[in-house]
Amino acid sequence: QQQVKQSPQSLIVQKGGISIINCAYENTAFDYFPWYQQFPGKGPALLIAIRPDVSEKKEGRFTISFNKSAKQFSLHIMDSQPGDSATYFCAASKTQGGKLIFGQGTELSVKP
């Protein structure tokens, strides 16, 4: 009930391509779904987040797609750049007093 499953574990994309990372959750009480970006040797930082009342949220080249019925959400990085190379974590929680449950992480490498 508390798990968040993330795939793929690693991803290699050419510069200018689209990077897609998928996550699935089990607990239907979750109502907050953020993505964190982590560069080597640094702590994760919030990238973008979505709530289940919308099916998509876009911020620049980053888009979250949310499918409530399938209990899945994904991160799309358009026009991927070498500077996007990082580890990405999805997460889920209940807004009120819930702890964030993180996925296993995806190591993205964007080749020039």
Added chain:
Amino acid sequence: DGGITQSPKYLFRKEGQNVTLSCEQNLNHDAMYWYRQDPGQGLRLIYYSQIVNDFQKGDIAEGYSVSREKKESFPLTVTSAQKNPTAFYLCATWDRGAGANVLTFGAGSRLTVL
């Protein structure tokens, strides 16, 4: 310079020794968290504290201890009872007043057991 300060950044420990990782914040956030990061396993919650003098076990608390005597500080002790302590440790804070579960992370401490 606001934020979260974790120290030391790198730490080496011999088996059987306890070590304490420091986490200090000047964000005035109520809640503080400790996560452990291992390759392919994501971020796993060790302990968290929502107010001073109170803390709760996370998913992998065995072999760890914490204290929360001040709002600004949440040190983590990795004891000799932790069987596989080599990992990257992350401290985070949460501003409960902000409503959303936005965690702010420190830069981490990498512990290596020799």
